[in-house]
Amino acid sequence: MTTPYETGEVTWINDLIRLVLAPNPSPMTFWGTNTYLLGRGEVTVVDPGPSDPAHTKSILSALEAGERITRIFLTHSHLDHSAGVPALVTATGAQVLAYGDSLAGRRDDTAALEGLGGGEGRDRQFAPDVVLKDDQIIEGDNWSATAIWTPGHMGNHLCFGIGEDLLSGDHIMGWATSMVSPPDGDLTDFMASLEKLMGRQFTRLLPAHGAPVADAEGRLQELHTHRKTREGQILSAVHDTPGTAQEFAQRIYTETPAALIPAATRNVLAHLIDLSRRGLVTTEGHLTETSIFSGK
Template sequence: MGIPFIKEFDFEYGKVEQVSPLIRRVVANNPGPFTFVGTGVYIIGHGEVAVLDPGPVLDEHFEALKAALKDETITHVLVSHGHSDHSPLAQPLADWAGCKTYAKNCGVPTAKGELGSADDLGFMPDVKVGDGDVISGPGWTIDVIETPGHTSNHLCFGLREENACLSGDHIMGWSTTIVAPPDGNMADYMRSLTKIEEHNFDILWPTHGAPVREDVKGFIQAYRQHRLDREAAIVKHLKAGETKIPRMVETMYADVDKRLHPAAAMSVLGQMLKLVEEGYVETPDAQPTVRSDFTWKALQKTA
């Protein structure tokens, strides 16, 4: 089952667009192999609003957000996770607006010893939020949903009034997301996919690219199956005696832009660590890396 990716995306950099009754979007001009056309910043509500994932510090982008919000009050600046295409502008925007930033831990080790999105060490939220927290304003209510996997501190946000999920990088329409250890964790990621699926949202609004509007549950299931197919391919390589991740990537990702192969290797490492955690694979290294040797433990798993 292939993922029904959505590659078509009509937008204009810096232009505020009303994409639903309660959501507006402004796209930053930071395209790339990991950001697609750029970071989509979401403005939730009218009059008194929340802003999600303000994006990178780019003068034109910051000015575009100021222009879009000059006659409104920003009450909350929300951040899905601390990566450099999501969080750097959060504090400058909050300072300009006179409000606070909200996220899970960023830029520091978590209780589990994970990095906590060290990609943007300059960001630390004013208010730390997690499962069960509710953020609201006039006519809008947002539920905080912890979705570790892409990063240990990733959050999604459910907009009750539209049964919509602002999904950050957890689920994207244009591509799968990177799960790169040690901050990313594939076992956590798979559990978080199920968590979002069980909410039965009508629409997903990712930070990069177009929304997922058609058969959201089926899209998430295809996302999950893609990871399971990758895992089966890894197991096949291991059983054949191929123990090195870079060699696996050459064949498993032969049809993928080679600029993404290093990131793909990290995702394969994440998948491998999941198999190690489950007892199906072993490695002599105490802290496995992409260059480590991995060995299939015979008769442990059928794949």
């Protein structure tokens, strides 16, 4: 798929929202991180992206005459979203708003588990100036955004509803499903967050990676169905032969490139933890990333 955006250039999504694509393409970030700018005059930036002087300069260059950046919203504190925050704050003095630091919002039972691995891309230095609450409304100049707490991909993940658009961060993307890697990510929470967003009447999704998704409700249903299908495949594999998350990933993700099997393994582990909570699989001893899971 050809990117509709040019790296570092401004793309207007509508009269309120503009986008600047960061220069950090990868198998996990697709074309790169979408940095959004909201409003006119006093501008809010959503996800400043990676620590990259050229990208920070592109964000500042996206401002029109007389405009200034006064706030920064963060969907979550993975480095491809948050590492650019300090440079942008230094340049603008903007206030940073998020759900919390990188450990905020994690489930106590998952966070307490040792030996789970994970922590990929976690910004250990991040801390917001203002902690946002679920369903909190933030007023702009002739616009408002609703912060919606959507843990799953990461415990402190927020989506932002602006009219009929949902800035969906990494929770919902059109080009791929989100990685859910414990203990920062949690599949039980991820599914609950999908269900929370269903029926909220959003028309379009504006994800942090990839192109806009025109059918918001359809994509939510599609992702929910996909996860349920994957759950069925994992349960079948567990009942067939006990094994580790990695072994199940290799059995199930047969068309996935070898380089992406580690990411698939993290998703499978998240499913297995969820299934264990629900009493559908079992494992002996302390749960780790190499635990052997069996059917019940």
